[in-house]
Structures are given as structure tokens and as C-alpha cells.
Amino acid sequence: MTLTTEKQPRFHRDSKPLEMLRSMQTIRRFEERASDDYQAGAIYGVVHCYIGEEAVAVGVCAALNKDDQIISTHRGHGHCLAKGADLNRMMAELYGRQTGYCKGKGGSMHIADFSIGMLGANGIVAGGIPIVTGAGLAAQLEGKGRVAVSFFGDGASNAGPFHESINIAATWKLPMLYVCENNLYSAGTTAAETLALSDVAARAAGYGIPGVVVDGNDVMAVYEAAEAAVNRARAGQGPTLIECKTYRWRGHTERPGQADPRPQEEIEAWRQRDPINRFVTNLMNQELLTEEAWQEMDAEILAAIEDAVKFAEESPFPEPGAAVEDIFAES
Amino acid sequence: MRKISYAQAGTDALIEEMQRDATTFHLATSAPDELVNEFGTDRVRATPIAEGAFTGIAIGAAGSGYRPIVNWGMITFSFVAMDQIVNQAAKIHYMFGGQAKFPITFRASVGGGRRVAAQHSQSPYSMFMNLAGLKMVLPSTPYDMKGLLKSAIRDDNPVISFESNRLMGVEGEVQEEDYTVPLGVADTKREGSDVTLVALAWLVHEGLAAAEMLEKEGVSVEVIDPRTLVPMDEAAIRASVQKTGRLVIADEAGPTAGASAEIATVVTEDRETFAKLKAPPKRVCALHVPIPYSPGLEDHVFPDRDNIVAGIREVLDT
Numbered sequence: 001m002t003l004t005t006e007k008q009p010r011f012h013r014d015s016k017p018l019e020m021l022r023s024m025q026t027i028r029r030f031e032e033r034a035s036d037d038y039q040a041g042a043i044y045g046v047v048h049c050y051i052g053e054e055a056v057a058v059g060v061c062a063a064l065n066k067d068d069q070i071i072s073t074h075r076g077h078g079h080c081l082a083k084g085a086d087l088n089r090m091m092a093e094l095y096g097r098q099t100g101y102c103k104g105k106g107g108s109m110h111i112a113d114f115s116i117g118m119l120g121a122n123g124i125v126a127g128g129i130p131i132v133t134g135a136g137l138a139a140q141l142e143g144k145g146r147v148a149v150s151f152f153g154d155g156a157s158n159a160g161p162f163h164e165s166i167n168i169a170a171t172w173k174l175p176m177l178y179v180c181e182n183n184l185y186s187a188g189t190t191a192a193e194t195l196a197l198s199d200v201a202a203r204a205a206g207y208g209i210p211g212v213v214v215d216g217n218d219v220m221a222v223y224e225a226a227e228a229a230v231n232r233a234r235a236g237q238g239p240t241l242i243e244c245k246t247y248r249w250r251g252h253t254e255r256p257g258q259a260d261p262r263p264q265e266e267i268e269a270w271r272q273r274d275p276i277n278r279f280v281t282n283l284m285n286q287e288l289l290t291e292e293a294w295q296e297m298d299a300e301i302l303a304a305i306e307d308a309v310k311f312a313e314e315s316p317f318p319e320p321g322a323a324v325e326d327i328f329a330e331s
Numbered sequence: 332m333r334k335i336s337y338a339q340a341g342t343d344a345l346i347e348e349m350q351r352d353a354t355t356f357h358l359a360t361s362a363p364d365e366l367v368n369e370f371g372t373d374r375v376r377a378t379p380i381a382e383g384a385f386t387g388i389a390i391g392a393a394g395s396g397y398r399p400i401v402n403w404g405m406i407t408f409s410f411v412a413m414d415q416i417v418n419q420a421a422k423i424h425y426m427f428g429g430q431a432k433f434p435i436t437f438r439a440s441v442g443g444g445r446r447v448a449a450q451h452s453q454s455p456y457s458m459f460m461n462l463a464g465l466k467m468v469l470p471s472t473p474y475d476m477k478g479l480l481k482s483a484i485r486d487d488n489p490v491i492s493f494e495s496n497r498l499m500g501v502e503g504e505v506q507e508e509d510y511t512v513p514l515g516v517a518d519t520k521r522e523g524s525d526v527t528l529v530a531l532a533w534l535v536h537e538g539l540a541a542a543e544m545l546e547k548e549g550v551s552v553e554v555i556d557p558r559t560l561v562p563m564d565e566a567a568i569r570a571s572v573q574k575t576g577r578l579v580i581a582d583e584a585g586p587t588a589g590a591s592a593e594i595a596t597v598v599t600e601d602r603e604t605f606a607k608l609k610a611p612p613k614r615v616c617a618l619h620v621p622i623p624y625s626p627g628l629e630d631h632v633f634p635d636r637d638n639i640v641a642g643i644r645e646v647l648d649t
């Protein structure tokens with residue numbers, strides 16, 4: 001695997017790297033809490049955690065505007081938060097409450113916030129890729145320079161909808177980023193078992209578009225790759241495939257007792273490359289962050305999450321009869 | 332006899348049939364350890380997440396002399412393979428004039444109750460029943476799971492095994508010796524004389540509980556489990572309704588164009604059975620909505636033993 005060397009933060013005066021750090025830590029703290037509350041029975045069904053992969057969502061979304069659009073996967077909390085979703089409404093959705101983003105109908109695997117260009121988490125592997133390509137088509141038709149971003153896993157990159165969509169986007173020069181989060185596994189199956197190449201990005205050549213491999217645990221490297229791809233897309237030069245090499249720290253889902261075939265040493269080695277720790281160290285070395293400021297930021301994040309839990313707990317469950325609402329739009 | 336879970340009964344059926352027939356092999360997005368250990372990775376393959384491709388691959392291998400077993404995981408994921416299922420697997424034997432056989436077993440879990448929302452809580456067997464050329468089973472007990480799955484694997488046609496999520500951990504007696512449950516034969520899970528309850532999968536268990544509740548009031552409920560949806564054991568259903576004169580159908584799928592509609596028609600279209608009906612048939616199904624996440628919403632959508640009791644009371648009152 002080829003990885004870029006650690007990128008130095010470039011914004012020496014403005015607050016962007018600190019905002020990015022805050023966003024990464026918010027994702028981590030949110031999911032730590034979601035996992036605890038899931039184990040405690042306050043969150044239901046299935047929860048997939050993004051912990052360890054935060055630099056991908058945050059690095060890419062930092063290169064986007066509010067009206068740019070993204071689509072997510074089953075592992076969606078990170079993409080939601082990085083695009084600017086509201087903690088309260090996210091937590092309330094996980095808690096199955098009326099005040100949640102989807103009025104309690106979706107849960108962890110199906111959060112969307114159309115007002116910020118977050119077109120939804122999706123329970124179907126590769127299911128979102130054609131949909132967000134359609135958002136890319138809309139952006140092209142509209143002609144205002146908006147872009148659309150597809151987040152998906154290494155597993156999804158083997159599915160037909162990925163290949164079909166990226167070919168269309170390449171041919172039509174749609175303003176798209178295809179961001180593959182290669183965490184080396186699809187559930188319990190290794191990427192090596194299902195992919196004859198080591199780099200998903202190498203496939204870009206087959207579609208006539210640029211393919212870039214990035215250290216997905218280096219948020220600035222992700223940001224720079226995304227920024228270049230966004231510029232290309234806004235300039236009408238078409239899509240880019242960005243492959244972020246990363247790793248999930250936790251099991252495929254939070255369900256207890258689930259088999260995890262991954263070697264302990266491998267998990268440990270990737271924990272050593274913690275995207276948040278690396279960024280913090282980097283920012284401190286650059287004297288953009290002090291230990292006190294970092295502690296303070298973390299405390300603020302934890303407080304905001306505590307508030308979100310409180311908001312969720314105090315929100316009502318939907319009325320049972322609401323189950324039959326929203327099947328069709330009112331026209 | 333041995334007590335094993337519904338899920339284990341499925342695995343046991345696969346192991347025994349794969350031992351029995353060297354032309355069988357297994358495809359799924361993850362290779363189950365129990366099968367890999369016994370048969371190796373040549374016969375037990377982890378596929379990429381490419382349901383359309385590996386469904387078609389099974390069809391091609393089946394037409395070339397093999398007997399593939401495909402596990403789609405949830406029925407949800409089979410939808411990615413709809414062309415291969417609908418346009419290819421269901422029609423290929425017929426369309427080419429019966430030249431080749433396509434013995435394939437497709438497995439998929441169905442059902443709700445797990446708080447996993449609309450995409451992961453589906454029971455769409457009637458969508459598949461609507462196609463000519465596919466057989467399908469829907470077991471409700473470990474015994475039936477093992478016996479039906481063995482019949483499915485030995486059958487020379489594509490057979491879909493719909494397996495209830497809610498029943499995976501349910502245990503039951505399964506005999507040690509080799510046996511099969513033939514396709515197309517219903518099972519009377521409980522005999523009764525006042526009303527026939529035709530129930531599917533998890534609702535067989537809810538139906539038996541409902542029957543017990545009603546027994547205390549002197550109502551005798553006969554519980555029939557079709558076990559196979561295609562071919563459906565029409566004779567058994569009609570015979571029971573001719574005896575009781577009343578029919579309630581319980582299915583955790585929605586009612587619209589569902590298996591429940593088919594079962595009602597099996598009864599009402601038959602002049603002799605229709606003549607014996609003392610009340611219109613009653614369906615106890617899920618509401619016709621995508622399945623919501625929040626527990627109170629989801630529980631509102633699915634029928635349970637109380638809804639079955641209410642449905643039975645309704646046909647008794649008329």
C-alpha cells in the first residue's frame with residue numbers, strides 16, 4: 001500500500017483545522033455514546049460505527065459547500081455529522097423518537113438531512129451510488145457549480161451499481177467525487193478475497209477518470225485530494241475516484257457476540273495510526289492547538305452529546321398510528 | 332431426536348447434503364466457518380457483494396451439471412439480483428424447451444421484529460410466487476427447516492427457502508437419521524373443529540398460542556402450516572376448511588396481493604369448499620406500509636397472537 005506522507009495543515013490563521021478536529025472528535029464521541037446506549041437498550045436494531053475512519057468524512061466534507069450533496073452508507077453517522085447534521089435530531093432518531101430526523105422511521109442506518117445536502121444513509125451496499133450520481137446530474141443540469149459526493153466501502157466497489165454509475169458519470173462528465181472508504185473488510189470478508197487489485201483507485205483508469213490513493217487516516221491528505229477533485233468537478237472536468245485507506249476499530253456492527261475475524265495485532269496497528277491523535281499531535285506541533293484547548297474542545301463536545309441524549313430522552317415516541325403516514329407525498 | 336435451533340437445522344441440512352452430493356457448492360458474501368472447515372474454500376466461496384453476478388453464476392453452474400446453494404443473506408439483498416431471478420432462473424428451463432435442469436437452492440431470511448427498519452424487514456414471498464418457474468418454502472420449525480431444505484437441494488429446479496428472522500433461535504426436536512419433508516405438503520400443527528387458521532412462519536407460533544388462549548373459551552382452532560408456498564398444498568387447506576367452515580389467514584407480510592390472498596382464493600374459488608363456509612375468510616396481516624424503525628411503530632404494524640384471536644372471534648361472530 002502506498003501512502004502519502006503526513007500533510008501539514010495549511011490554514012495557519014483561520015480556524016478550519018480546528019473545526020475539522022472538532023468534527024472528527026464529535027463523530028467519535030457521538031458513536032461511543034451511541035454504542036453504550038445501544039448496549040443499554042435505548043437504541044435499537046443495528047448500529048454500525050465509523051470510529052477510526054473519521055478523517056475520511058471530515059476531510060472530504062471540509063472541501064464542500066453546504067449546498068453540495070453527499071450520500072452515505074450503512075455506516076453513516078460520520079458522513080451526517082461531517083456534513084453538519086444536528087446532534088439532537090440524530091440522537092433522537094437513534095432513540096426512535098418523533099423529533100428524530102426521520103420521525104423514528106429510519107434509525108441509525110437511515111438518517112438523512114436534505115436541508116444540508118445529506119441524501120441519506122442506506123442499508124443496501126452500493127444502493128446510494130446511482131442515487132447520488134443522479135444528484136450529480138441535477139447539479140450539472142442546474143449549472144451553478146455544485147458537486148455531489150458518493151461515499152462507499154471497498155465492498156461496494158465490487159457491486160454493479162458502482163461500475164455502472166461511475167461509467168455514466170465519466171462519460172457525461174458529471175461533477176462527482178466517488179470516495180471509497182477502503183477499510184480492508186466487508187463485514188467478515190477481506191478485501192483480498194473479493195478484489196484482485198490492491199487499489200480500488202486503479203479501476204479509475206478503466207473509466208477514463210483520475211484515481212487517487214490517499215492515507216485515509218490523515219485528514220489533511222484527504223482534504224487536499226478532495227479539494228483537487230472538487231475543483232476539477234466544478235470546472236466541468238468530470239468525476240474523480242478517491243480511495244482512502246483506512247480501518248474500522250470496532251466490529252462490523254455493535255451487536256454483541258458477533259464474530260470478528262480480524263487479527264488483534266492488525267487492529268492494534270491501525271489504532272496506532274489514530275486519525276484524531278495524529279491530527280492533534282500535528283496541530284500541537286504547529287502550535288495551532290494547546291493541550292488545554294484540546295481538553296476544552298473535548299469537554300464541549302461531550303456536553304453537546306449529553307444535551308443530545310437529554311433531548312432524545314425527553315422527546316416523545318411517535319404515536320403508533322404515525323406508522324401509516326408519509327407513504328405518499330401530498331401533491 | 333436432538334434439540335437444535337432453526338438456524339442450526341439449516342446449517343445441518345447443508346452439511347448433510349453437501350456430504351451426500353459432491354456437485355453441491357455454496358455461494359454467499361461471507362463463507363460460513365462451519366462449511367469451510369468441512370468442505371474447503373473451493374466448494375464454500377465468499378463472493379464479492381455482487382448478488383446479481385453470483386445469482387447468475389449459480390444458474391450457469393447449475394445448467395452445467397452442478398447443484399449450487401446460494402445464500403443471499405436477507406431477502407433484501409436478492410432484489411439486487413432481480414434480473415437473474417425473474418428473467419433468467421424462473422424461465423430458463425421452460426424457455427429453452429426443458430433442455431437443461433437448473434437445480435439451485437436460494438436461501439434468504441425474511442420478516443421483521445428486529446427494529447431494523449424498512450429495507451431490512453421484508454417478507455416479499457408473494458412477489459416471487461407471482462413468477463412461474465420457482466418453487467419456494469417457508470419453514471416454521473427446525474424439523475421443517477432441515478427437511479424442506481434437503482428437499483430443496485435435491486429438487487431439480489430453482490427453489491427459494493424463505494427463513495424467518497424471528498425464528499432463528501427457536502429450538503425444536505430434529506431426528507438424527509436422514510429424512511426429508513416433501514415439497515408441497517402442508518402440516519397440521521394443531522387439530523381443531525371450529526375454525527381453520529392457516530399461518531405462515533413465525534405466525535404459526537403466534538397462532539398456536541392464540542389457539543391455546545381460545546381453547547379456554549371452548550373454541551377449537553385447527554392450525555395449518557402450508558410450509559411450501561409453491562407448490563401450495565391446496566387439498567389440505569380445503570379439507571380443513573370443509574371441516575371447520577371458517578378460515579383465518581395469518582401472515583407477517585402485508586395483505587395486498589399476498590400469499591394470504593392466494594390462500595383465501597384457494598378456498599373461495601373451490602365450489603365445494605365455498606359452499607361449506609359459514610363466514611367470509613379473514614386475513615390477519617401486517618399493515619400495508621414499509622416497516623418503521625421505532626419499536627412502538629413497528630409493533631403497531633405487525634400482527635401477533637392478540638390480532639389472531641381478534642380475527643378468529645370475528646369469523647366466529649358472523
Ligand SMILES: Cc1ncc(C[n+]2csc(CCOP(=O)(O)OP(=O)(O)O)c2C)c(N)n1
Pocket residue numbers: 073074075123124125126152153154155156157181183185186187252360380382404408411
Ligand atoms: C446488496 C447488499 N448485500 C449485502 C448486504 C449486507 N452487508 C451489509 S454491510 C456489508 C459489508 C459492506 O462492506 P463495505 O462496502 O466495505 O463497507 P464497510 O462495512 O466496510 O464500511 C454487507 C455485506 C447489504 N447491506 N447489501
Ligand SMILES: [Mg+2]
Pocket residue numbers: 153154155181182183184185186187
Ligand atoms: Mg469495507
